[in-house]
Amino acid sequence: MTEPLIMLDKVSRSYVSGESVVVALDRVDIRIMAGEMVAIVGTSGSGKSTLMNILGCLDRPTAGRYRIAGRDVGSLDMDELAELRREHFGFIFQRYHLLAEMTAIGNVEMPAVYAGRSSTERRDQASRLLHRLGMAKRLTHTPGQLSGGQQQRVSIARALINNADVILADEPTGALDSRSGDEVLRILDEIHAEGRTVIIVTHDMAVARRARRIIELRDGVVHSDRPNHPDTAAAAADKASTNDAPAPRSASHWWSAMGRFRETLRMALLSMNAHRLRAFLTMLGIIIGVASVVCVVALGAGSQEKVLANINGLGTNTLEIFPGKDFGDTRSTKIKTLVLADARALEQQSYVAGVTPTVSTSSTLRFGSIEASAQISGVGEHYFQVKGTQLAEGAFFDADDVRSYAQDAVIDDNARKALFPDRAVSPVGQVIIVGRVPCRVIGVTRQQTSGFGSSASPTVYLPYTTVQARFLGDPTLRSISVRINDTMPTDLAEQAVTGFLTERHRTKDFFILNTDEIRRTIQSTAQVLTLLVAAIAVISLIVGGIGVMNIMLVSVSERISEIGVRMAVGARQSDILQQFLIEAVLVCLIGGGLGIGFAVGFGVLFNAFDVGFRLIYSTTAIVIAVVSSTAIGVAFGYWPARNASRLDPVAALSRE
Ligand code: ADP
């Protein structure tokens, strides 16, 4: 005689609720041989379901010993119990417990996913089982589209797919009309005839009488255990085993893990699709957070580029020397010590590549009968290039003009409007009188729409030599700009120039603007600002993450019964954890993707309007946004997912 498949030795199960202890099973001894068909009967509350849960390794006895196929269940951890469920048991529930968003075939396949079988193999066998159970035309129906009897047949197929040797059916006909009930019982007879062990829990003696053995429970105690001669299907009883296929164990651990991951991903997408609006609202926090991080960084980079381009216009390694102590020094106009001779002397220094003095005064312009007062700027030939000034017509003066004290003038748009109100007359080539000096207009600058130095007063640009000689008479300069040799660091050059001029003037009555220094200052200021705003955006990302956590908690508590079913068919704790984590990460990743999309869209819009600078997207910012939204999904999804994976399968299953 071989050893029984199932051995219960003095198994007790008691529930502690508050002060009182309910003993649901009291020292139960049962032995069931492989291939038996047993009915467990008893009135409601007699302990049938409790016994069933212990038999199916969903629950553990509080005392006594349970061995299945020689393995002692008491010493096993949750994942080992899950493995036993996958290998030995198929569950059939009174309320079917199918997953609503999956098709019939998807439901049947599910236990095979956790067993790590390949998708074609799963699909083939699931469809074969459904065909055999008369469900050939319902493979892609969801449970909502099936009758009770049909749903129960799907759940029977699900119990069979891993080729379980023990089928546990808890009131399988309890929710069915008598015809569907009979059909289900006939299928169970067939399953038994294949050589499987079938254990049916029922309170209905008519159902119990189809079994070969009836165990009656009363108040948690085995009241009777007697053989029965079934009314029907007796002939089929001793047929040889015709199992569909041996349950193949997964070929490689890695492959089966990959397959489970793919399935989990598909499930997560399905469940997100089922709650589209909710998923989108959850994502909104992530979308806004990611979009603002990416936009802020792009704005920062763009505006910084613009400002730096302006500064670079001044020329790299250029020093600007002004009289006075600083900008806004009221005495600066009275200081007469910054003179042309300084500029000439600086030009001789070894570290100086070029020197351009500027001077300024004001005077009256005359053309024909028209008079206007104007600002006269004496500048070098590089001035316009450095300032980024553009011409409406004509040309700028060149180095020769500067050297030869040329009386060539470039007038700005304001001066043109004042002197040449008739648009049809081109000012270029005309001679105007500046003060008492006749000058030929050689160029007209474009109207400046914005930026520093735009004003309504007319300005005339002349070579500084001309202004110096014809207007000022004295050699005082408004400023000197010094271009430094490339080999000389500007900081050192600034020190040298300061020392040199201080010695010449015997006092420091000037100040120097170092464009490199300005650039550095602007860069660091822009970085600080970008960081600041990015920090605010990060806060919104965290708020988004909390939203994700909240929704995941809701989702877990809504799907407790689903989690119970998954555990019953053999899902490991890690499978459940993975499922909910993937869902959280997906929400965040899709949200992150949409956020980046919105940010880039905003950039396209922004760049379409000419604001003066463009948005510069950095791949780093985008990569960081994606990585951080994934991290948020993991960080804020972990706790709800862990809660889900730690659920007690029995408690989860009993939740409706
Ligand atoms: P049956 O399935 O035969 O109707 P059960 O096995 O469900 O009976 O329950 C047996 C006894 O155990 C009942 O008295 C029931 O109240 C009690 N019981 C079942 N589950 C719990 C639980 N989770 N907590 C406390 N008592 C329980």
Ligand code: MG
């Ligand atoms: Mg019950």
